[in-house]
Structures are given as C-alpha cells and as structure tokens.
Amino acid sequence: MYTHHQQISIGGAPAANAKGALIMLHGRGASASDMMQLAGQLNTKEMTIYAPQATNSSWYPYSFLAPVQENEPALSSAIALIDEVVAKALADDFTADKIYFAGFSQGACLTLEYITRNAKQYGGAVAFTGGLIGEEINLGNYKGDFAGTPVLITTGDPDPHVPVSRVEESVAILQGMNADVTLKVYKGRPHTITHNEIVLANQHVFV
Template identity: 55%
Template sequence: MHSKKIITAGKKTTEAKKALIMIHGRGGSAEDILTLSNYLEVRDYALIAPQATGGTWYPYSFLMPPAQNEPWLSSALAVLKEITADVIADGISRENIYFLGFSQGACLTLEFVTRNADTYGGVVAFTGGLIGDKIYPENYTGNFGNTPVFIGTSNPDPHVPVERVRASEKILKEMGAEIKVNVYNNMGHTISQDEINLANELVFRK
C-alpha cells in the first residue's frame, strides 16, 4: 500500500498562490515527473510529486476491473486526496490547485479529479483515461465549473486505447470541464513538444 511520500520543488505551499500535483507513471518516480516542470510555465507554483510504492500506483492495466487493482487503487486515490487537503490547509484555494500525470499517472489523475470534480486550476493528462474495464459513471460526482483539462495521446498507444480517451472526454465534458483532447498519429508512448505547448497555453497560462 502507498504511504504519503512526496518530493517537492518550486515555492513552498505556504508561500505560493498556486500548486501543481504531478503524478508519475508506472516504473517512473517523483523525481522524474518533477523534471517536466522545466518545460512548463509553473515557475511560481509549489510543485508536489508523490512517489508510488514500488514505482507503480496499481498492479495491472487500468483497463482491468477496478476490484483487481485493489487495494492499491484506493490507496493511491487516498494519497491524492490527502495531498490536496494539505495544500488547501496551507492556504492555496482549490481553484488554484493543478494536476498533471503521465501514463498510469495520467489515468490516476483523471480518475481522482473526476471522482472529486470541482473547480480546479486545471488538469493535464499526458496519455490517460478513466480507470476500469468500462466507464463507471456512478463513481463520478461533482462539477468541474469550466476547469481547463487537456489530454494528449497517441493513436495507437500500446497501453491507452483512443476509445477510452474519447469516452473519458465525454464524461468530463458532461461534468462541466472545459476539455481539449489532441490525438497524435503514431506518436508513441511519450510526451511531445506540441503537448507541452498546449498544456501551457490551455492550462498553465489561464
């Protein structure tokens, strides 16, 4: 199970007006995902990156029935909930909290914010979709209040089918997100410069 092990960069949460919670992918690390901040317009943000136990947030594909990824999935979601509460307790309002994830971290990011929809600063998912063998609308509550959301993905991608990305887009849109999805032909399982540019333009410059 996951413990709240985090690495921070940028400003302290007690001094910053905005915070970005960055979620690494399977086999990645908090240190890895933090290096992305060098390419994002987040210089004045508090940067917070939790570390998954054993480098993975849940053991199987995000397309498996959620019960098969338990108790790890619930533990990962609980870590994000606790970090969000800590950021708010330090004086940063919910509408100034941003989320970003890559791959497994993007799936976890989307799952967390959609289960806890609210007006956030913004959400960036580099290759991800909502978690489960199918979409479970009953898990998702709240309203995004026009929170800007950007999802970028490859077609094809070895882990994340475009169909799941589009189904996730539909749910978030119905819940009030101002969402933009870009699908890149044969990009591979990576993050492109165009995705970085769009994340800055659509989310971090808002």
C-alpha cells in the first residue's frame, strides 16, 4: 500500500490576480497534466489551477465500492493531500467560497468524498462520473453545511465503474447538506467526459 507525496502542478492565472482557485483531481491511470488540459475547456481563465498528482497515478488501489479498509492507507493519504492543497489555496488568499473542485472518475469520487467530509460554502464542484466512497456509505464521515454550493454530478448509465444507484444516493446526501446539486445521467455513454458535460459544468458551476 502507498501514501501520496505532495506533488502539485499549479497553472492558470497567478493567485494574486485570480478570481478563484480550482482543485482538479485526475482519474486512475491519468495525471495532473491531463487535468490541466481539461481546465482549458472550462471557464477557468481567471482561476488559479491546483492539480495534485497521485502516487502510482492512482488515488486508492481498489474500486471506490470496496470496503474502505481495503483502500487504506492510500485513501486517507489522498484526503490529507487534498487538505494540503486547500490549505495552499487558503494561504494564497482564496476564501473557501472562492475554491472550486473538479474530478473525473476516481478523482470525482475523491472530490465528492472530500467536500462532503468538509462541507461548507465552496465556489462549486464538478464530479464527472463519481459517487461517495465505501462498500456502504458511512454517514458519520460527513458533516457541515454546503450553504447552497453548486455541485454538478454526471455519469453514464450503465457505467462500468460507477453504478447509478450510488450516484443517486450521493446526490441525496449532498442535497441533505444544502448543496445545490444538478445530476445528469447519460444513457449508454462510455466512461469519458463528453462535450455536453463540459457545457453543463460551465453553465452550472464555472459561470
């Protein structure tokens, strides 16, 4: 098992001039540079982009639906690394309501897990194909109030890695914590990010 080292790519607008911070989490087998390319398709020209890199290009070893202990210590290490990235954004003078999150697949699961464990009014979040982590959802992990934070969650039906039932369960939990959630399910969509999802992200979160 592995832990994550602090490797963070930073791009976009310089923090001193930026209107917001965007923390981007890549999928399994992908990289921080992939997320930097994705940022170029989003309305993020006036944002500072923070993209951490997972050790071995994977945030945790098994499915997000595996028992949590099987994905430890990697999962806790990943959560801690996001905490460090958030701390860096705060140190760069971004308040929480100016901090945004976006992730794909494994990175989308991690995005939702992090923000729901640390709910507050963020700028917004996008989970391209993801749900809350664990064989069973542990409601005891989640606390706080999103105070209307816009959250977009998209997925395919069926998706080879993320069941729609878990996505819907996750949506209900975030809504119960006062997130303004938009869910879009695409019938027969492959495990990817489509142009339509980029458009939705720009309409609902990166406005």
